[in-house]
């Protein structure tokens with residue numbers, strides 16, 4: 001770990017990071033990376049710590065003196081400012097960020113993604129502390145191309161669908177489509193952070209993740225999360241595969257996404273942390289433009305990969321169609337296509353994603369099978385017996 005240098009050849013000094021939302025999917029991978037490959041200290045803030053337990057215990061771990069867990073709900077805890085003051089950098093990951101919540105719990109979604117983030121921005125600005133804030137690719141909303149006639153040749157032109165941080169508009173649906181409550185709250189907090197930078201000199205970086213996936217993402221309903229809960233697509237499809245039930249394709253599974261392996265994405269975040277002069281004042285797309293699929297193609301690929309890693313044949317009807325109203329309820333809407341432009345992150349940090357969709361699904365589904373298959377079998381045989 002000694003003698004590490006930044007992209008400009010300068011020695012990297014150990015810093016203290018206040019990481020809010022450290023107990024979640026991205027936070028757990030970022031903590032792992034910081035503990036195993038850097039000398040930095042982490043003040044890990046979250047209401048849960050199950051996903052980082054392996055980094056906190058036992059006290060004999062090599063990094064035990066570099067990570068502290070603080071069980072804090074940032075909505076209402078006066079200890080937050082003190083932790084931000086103690087740190088050199090704050091990273092805010094805390095959010096409600098599962099689409100099933102956006103239209104069914106719009107108030108919680110807006111409070112979580114805007115109101116609860118306000119004190120974090122304020123404390124950083126007032127105390128002269130650097131902030132890396134996690135926004136989302138959802139701030140782009142729908143592509144311009146989505147509004148062209150289906151057979152328009154312009155739909156093939158990247159100018160109508162590639163999403164650029166400094167050029168693309170943010171296109172959301174009408175207010176009654178409450179799906180956009182999350183994207184809109186994220187957009188407003190981005191604008192507030194940008195304004196704090198412009199008017200009060202806040203040093204900030206905004207991250208727009210494009211569907212980062214991998215181990216520890218969300219939960220498997222009825223095993224380590226509520227039975228009726230609806231996680232993001234990776235966990236929904238993993239759950240279906242583990243239970244040998246058809247994967248549900250919302251509105252035909254026609255929407256397109258680009259998926260990036262969490263470990264590639266974490267490399268980008270580490271570059272931001274350790275190269276403030278190159279990252280401050282920027283908004284970065286972080287995704288893998290080479291891994292684009294429709295949701296239907298994702299379902300087909302996951303079915304094939306799961307069959308390979310589990311040794312089980314796939315079921316006769318691997319997918320079924322379901323309407324978005326049935327699956328998510330009233331007020332759902334969708335982003336049609338999400339291809340990140342990589343020019344800015346490439347220029348500033350020289351970063352590019354590496355892992356193909358097949359490879360990232362293979363390692364992720366191996367983890368899902370190893371972690372959950374036995375528990376699911378037991379839960380299912382218990383239900384059958386009752």
Ligand SMILES: NC(=O)c1ccc[n+]([C@@H]2O[C@H](COP(=O)([O-])OP(=O)(O)OC[C@H]3O[C@@H](n4cnc5c(N)ncnc54)[C@H](O)[C@@H]3O)[C@@H](O)[C@H]2O)c1
Nearest residue numbers: 021023024025026073074093094095097134136209211212
């Ligand atoms: N995973 C992705 O692909 C993705 C895509 C776009 C945006 N993001 C953004 O990245 C961030 C992290 O996402 P994630 O996938 O790790 O989600 P996650 O749900 O796994 O992690 C969020 C964490 O924040 C914590 N948290 C929420 N409210 C809190 C509060 N009031 N006080 C303390 N802790 C609180 C949760 O307990 C959770 O551990 C979010 O801001 C999300 O909007 C993620």
Ligand SMILES: O=c1ccn([C@@H]2O[C@H](COP(=O)(O)OP(=O)(O)O[C@H]3OC[C@](O)(CO)[C@H]3O)[C@@H](O)[C@H]2O)c(=O)[nH]1
Nearest residue numbers: 097099136138211231232233236248249250255295334
């Ligand atoms: O069982 C299912 C679950 C989902 N779908 C469809 O898959 C698409 C992707 O869904 P998901 O990963 O759950 O979420 P989104 O990509 O729409 O949104 C996320 O993107 C980034 C983030 O900000 C945070 O992670 C979040 O908002 C979608 O089209 C679903 O309808 C399915 O067919 N079947």
